[in-house]
Structures are given as structure tokens and as C-alpha cells.
Amino acid sequence: MARQNSNFMFGASNIKSLPNESVPEIAFAGRSNVGKSSLINLLINSKKAARVSSKPGCTRQINFYSMYNDKFRLVDLPGYGYSRASKEETIQYLDLIEYYLTQRRNLKRVFVLIDSKVGLKEIDKDFIYWLTYNNINFDVVLTKIDKVSQENLDTILESTQKWIDNENVSIHQISIRVKCKVAKVRDEFFKFTR
Ligand SMILES: Nc1nc2c(ncn2[C@@H]2O[C@H](COP(=O)(O)OP(=O)(O)OP(=O)(O)O)[C@@H](O)[C@H]2O)c(=O)[nH]1
Ligand SMILES: [Mg+2]
Secondary structure, eight states: OOOGEEEEEEEESGGGGGOOOOOOOOEEEETTSHHHHHHHHHHHHOOSOOOOSSSOOOOOEEEEEEEEETTEEEEOOOOOOOTSSOOOOOOHHHHHHHHHHHHHHOOOOOEEEETTTTTOHHHHHHHHHHHHTTTTOOOEEEEOGSSSSSSHHHHHHHHHHHHOTTOOOOOOEOOOOGGGGGHHHHHHHHHGGG
């Protein structure tokens, strides 16, 4: 996929500034630093379209990336669980995420990213309960799989599957350091935009 096929389109920091709902969107959510922006860069084949930082909490707004002349969009949601954000700031962006996830008519699927070295934390479980309660369709993505042994990855995969216990939820695995499976992951993710 050539880089020019995708563009940073828009960053929305409040409800009023969200872009139109004319094309399908898939969104990436998860704890701060889990690898959302890195995964988006991998999917759109760009090293720096989405901002990646060694400092957690770098994405403070909802960022939209338009694909193939706006045939569909990838949406980078602000990470949750970032403790250094101010209370006011946290409430503001949680409101924005909640509004986006519950009201967005063109949202086709949410990918909940989980760090494979850390596994499901309470905050991830709360978020997954909340998605389920609100009938929001989601998949799970185990990230940074280069950082764990195959044995530990198998364990985390099994425990995540067991906890989620929902046949409509697929659990994907990804590493930005291992590029060989990107085409397959891209197909798995982008099918939701058709
Ligand atoms: N080893 C390894 N590091 C990764 C991988 N994916 C992301 N990282 C690193 O994890 C850190 C956080 O990545 P980001 O993509 O900025 O995470 P984020 O979820 O967008 O973070 P926020 O914007 O703060 O919510 C960066 O230092 C990345 O280089 C991976 O697959 N393997
Ligand atoms: Mg980010």
C-alpha cells in the first residue's frame, strides 16, 4: 500500500469539531501507551502519520486518518488510564470518547488494544464491560507480541479469550517490529469497513 493512500484528516478535541459521518470508520482504543498510534502507522504504511511517543498520554484528541480518498477512516482514540492528565482534562476527553463510541453512526468496529506483556487490567475490563453493555461491536488486539515468549503469549491469549467469552469477538495479535503478518491483519481489520 502506498503512503499517499492515506492522510491525516482531522483532529477533534470536542464534540462539535467531529468530522462528518459520511464514510465507515474503525476505531482503536486502549490504555495509554498500548500502541494505538503505532498500529495505525503500521496499517497505513507510514512511520509517522500518527504521533508515537515514549511519553504516555500523547494523543489527547480523536485523530482521523482518511484512507483511499476517504473511502473509510482509521480513528485514533485518546488512551485511557493516563494518570498525569488533570481531572478536568480527563473528564473532557472521556466525555468525547463516550460520545464518539455511543453516537457515531458510521462506526463499524472498535479494536481494543491490550499489551501482551501486561494483559487485561481492571480498567480494560471496565471498558470492555461498558462496550458490551452499550452494544458496541469490538475485537481485541494483543500488541507488542515481540516482547513476550510464545509460551507467555499463548497463556495471555487463552486467559483473555476465557475472560471475554464471546464468540463474536476475535482476538488478533500484532507487533510493529514483526512486519510479515501486516497484510493479513490489514485484511482482517479493513473488512469491517466494507
Ligand atoms: N516493542 C514494541 N514496542 C511497541 C510496539 N508498538 C508500540 N510500541 C512502543 O510503545 C510506545 C507507545 O506507543 P504508541 O503507539 O504511542 O501508544 P499509544 O497507545 O498511541 O499511546 P497514547 O497515545 O499515549 O494513548 C512507543 O514507544 C512505541 O514505540 C510493538 O509492537 N513492539
Ligand atoms: Mg497515541
